[in-house]
Amino acid sequence: MTDRNDFISHDKLMNEAMRYKRGSVSRRHFLGVTGLGLASTVLASSLGRPALADGIGDRVVLASWPNYHDPANFDSFKAATGAAVDLNVFGSNEEMLAKLQAGGTGWDVFVPTNYTISTYVQLGLIEPLDMSRIPNYDAAAFDPRFAGPGTVDGKIYAVSKDWGTTGMATNTANNNGKAVGSWKEFWDMTQAEFSGRTMVHDYQLTTIGSALKYFGYSFNSIDPEELADAEKLLIAVKPHLFAITSDYQPAMRSGDAWLAMCWTGDGKQLNRDIPEIQYTLGKEGGEIWSDFYAVPIGAPHRDAAYALINYLLDPKINMAETLFHGQPVADSRVNAMLTPERLADPILYPPEELLKNLEFGAAQTLTNPDRAELMARFKSA
C-alpha cells in the first residue's frame, strides 16, 4: 500500500479498476488513486477529448423525440450542474437504432421505447444502469406494466420515463365537431373528405400497425398475407396524404392538416392549445407503449448522463415534465401529486374498454425485415 500517486501495486490497480467498473467509486477517485489522472488528461487532450473538470462537465447529449421535454427543466438542470443539454430529435426507433449500430453517436442518454430494449441488449449497444447513481428511482413506485421492459435478464438497462398510446388527432372544426374514432374511419376518410389533409408517422411500427388495425389484424403482425393487405391499403391512401412525418404538430397547428396519426402527448399539447383538436383512440385497437431513459455504451459524459436521468426522475421535476409534454408517467409518487381532473383526463388515461384493445409493440416487430421493407416501398411509391 502506498500513498504516492506514482507508484501503485498491481493488486491495488486491479482492485480500483474493479471498483470503478462496478461504479462504486467515481472516475476521479479511480484516476487519482492510480495515477492515471494526469496521464489520462494528457492523452485525452491530445486525442481531442474534453479534459476532466470538476463536476459532470459542460454538456450532456440527449437523443429523444419531438416536443418531449420541458425546456425550463433543461435550463434549471444547467443552472444546477453547469451542463447544457444538447437535444437531438428523432422520429422513430429505427433511426435511433441505425445510428447506434453505425457507432460513434456521441449520445449520453437516449429515449428508447419498450420493444427496443431487448434488441439493444442483444446487440450490446446499451449498458446496465448503475442504480446507485439514480437514487430518485424507486422501483416500488413504478407500475411494472410500464417499467418492466426496462429489465432484461434481471438487470436494469432502462428506467421508465412515461407511457402513452398511439391514436389520432382530429381537428373537429373541419369535421362538423366530430372526432374520428376508429381506424376504419381514419383510413376511409383520408381517401374521401380528408384527402390531402392527413398525416401518418414516418415510422414503420405505428403506420403499418394502424393499417393492420383497419382489417382487425394484430398491430404487431408479421404475417405476410396480412402485411400484403396493409400494404395495399397504404399504397391506395398515399396520394391522399398531406405528409409522412413524425413531426406533425406544426402542420396541425397551422391548419394545413386536419387529421394526424398521433401520440398521447402531442394530442394533449394540441388539445390544450387548440381545443377543437381532439385526441381519440381507434376503437379496433392500436398501440400502447412506454418510453425509457437508457445510456448507450461508450457515452462520452457518463457522469452527466446519470445526473440528467436522476434529475428528470425526481418526482417534482417529473411532474413538471408530464404537465408539459402531456404523457402519463408510471410513477405513483407523481400521480399522487396530480389533480383529480388530470387523472381523469381521457386523453392521458383512456377508458378501460379502449385501453384493453391496445397492444404493446413487440421486439420482433421492430427488427422484422419485411415490415421495414414494406415501409420503404410505401414511402417510395
Added chain:
Amino acid sequence: MRLYAVAVYLFLYVPIGIIVLFSFNAGKAASQLQGLSVQWYGKALSNTFVVEAFQTSLTVGLSSALLATLFGTMAALALQSVKGKLRAVFDAMIYIAVMVPGIVIGIATLIALVTLFDWLNPILKALWPIADAAPQVSLGLGSLIAAHGLFSMALVIIIVRARVAGMDRSLIEASADLGATPFGTFRQVTLPQIFPGILAGFLLAFTFSFDDFIIAFFVAGSKTTLPIYVFSSIRRGVTPEINAIGSMVLAVSLCLLITAQSILRRGAKT
C-alpha cells in the same frame, strides 16, 4: 428582355429576402411576422451548439480545403509529366470522384469506415496497456475532413490542370535559359500564372465543404456541422433562429465572394 432578367432576379432573391425578413421577427413563429427585433441573432450567437456547429464547419472547411488545394496542385503539376496508362487511371479516378453522387460517397465512406472501426477497435482495446482507457476510433472530424477533401481535391486538380495547360510555355523556357533553378522558375513564372486557379480551387473547396449536408450527414458521427444543425432544427421545431443563422451565412458568403472577385481581378491585371 430586361424585364425577364428582373423577374428571374426577383425569383432568386424573394425567398432569400423572406428568410432575412423573418430573421428579424419579434415573435416566435416562423410563419407569422410579429414585429421587428434582433433577438434571434443574439440567441443564435449565444447558443453554444450553434457556435460549435459553426466552428466544426469552419475547421473542416479550412482543413479539407487546404489539404485538397495543396495535394491537388501538386498532383496537377505532376500530371503534366505523366502519360499513357498511369495518366488514364488517374483521369478515371478524378472523373469518378466528381461524377459519383455525394450521397453514394457518403454512404460508401460510412460503411467502409464503420466496418474498419468495428474491426480495429477491439484490437486497440486488447493491445492497449490500460484496457478501459484505450482510444477508440470513430467517425468525427477526421472522417469529415477526409471525405470532403476527396471531392475538393478532384475539383482542384481539374481547375489547376486547365490553368497549367493554358500557360505560356515559352516563359518557362526563357526562365530556364536565363539560368533559374527549377524551383525558382516555379516560384516566379509558373506559380503566378496558376495562382488564380489555385485560389479559385481553394474557395470552391471551402464553400463545398462548408455547405455540404449529405456527406456530413453520414460521416459526421457525433460531430455537428452547421448544415446538420440547420437540418435537425427544422425537425426540432422551427424558430426564426434558423433564419438568423441563414442570413449570417449569406452575408459572410457574399463578403467572401466579393473579396475573391477583387483579388482575382487584381491578379489578372498583372
Added chain:
Amino acid sequence: MQPRYRTALFLLPATAWFVTMLVLPLIVVFVFSFGDRGPAGGYAPAFSFDNFLNLGARWAAFKNTMVLAPAGTIACLLIAYPLAYYLAIRASAKWRTMLLILVIVPFWTSILIRSYAWIFILGGKGIPSLIAALGLGHIQLINTPFAVLIGIVYGYLPLMVFPIYVSLERLDKRLLEASSDLGAPPFNTFLSVTLPLSMPGVATGCMLVFILLMGEFLIPAMLGGGKVFFVGNALVDLFVQSRNWAFGSAVAVALVLVMLVTVTVYMRLTRRWAGGRDDISLM
C-alpha cells in the same frame, strides 16, 4: 532530385487519398451489394444476386428521379438561357460583373436554407392562401412533385446560368453583326449562329445539373413531405431507417451504373454537336 522521383512524390498524397477514400469505399459498397441484411439491420456477409433482382422494389424512386431530374434540368435550361443571353450580350459591361455575382451568390448559400423559404412560400400561409383569397379554392402546393420541381429549379438555376454565360461571352459579337448585315432576321441569327456556338456551355450546364440531380436528397426531403422519393431518399432510408445495408449498397451501385450510362450517352451525343470538349473545366 530526379524529375521522375519528384513527379512520383508530388502524386503520392493525392493517389493515397483517392485510393483510401474513394476506391476502397466504393469496393466495399460493391462487395456489400451481394450481401444480406443483418438480423437487426446492417450487413451480413453473403454472396447472392438477390439484392439486384429485388431492385424493382425501388422502381418508383428510380422513376421519380428519371422523370423529375430531366424535367428539372430542362426547366432550368429554359429559364437560365435567356438570362445568360441577356448578361452576355445585352447587359452593359459596367453592370455585368455585379449582375453575375448576384446570380452566383444564392448558389453560395446553403441549399438547405434556401429551400426552407419555399416551405413557407408554398405552404398554407403562402401562395395557397393568396389563391384562396382570390376565390380560386384550395390547392395544395407543398409536399407535391410540383414543389420539388420548383425547389430544383430554384436550387440549380445559378449552376446552369454560369456555363451558358461563359460560352456566350466568348462568342465573337462580330459574327452576330455579320449575320444581320447579311440580312438575317434576329431570330434566324439566334438559331443559326448564337445557339450552335453556345452548345458547349449548354451541354456543360445540363450535365452538371443532371448529375447533381441524380443524387439529390435534400430538396425532395424538405419540399416533398416524405411523399416524393428520389433514389437519394431511398438510399438514406435504407441506411438510416430500414437499415438494410446490403440492399442499400445494391441501390447505390445501380444508381452509379445508371448515371454512368446516361452521362456516357449524353457526352457522346453532345460531343458530336459541340465539337469535342471532354473536360468540364470552366476556367
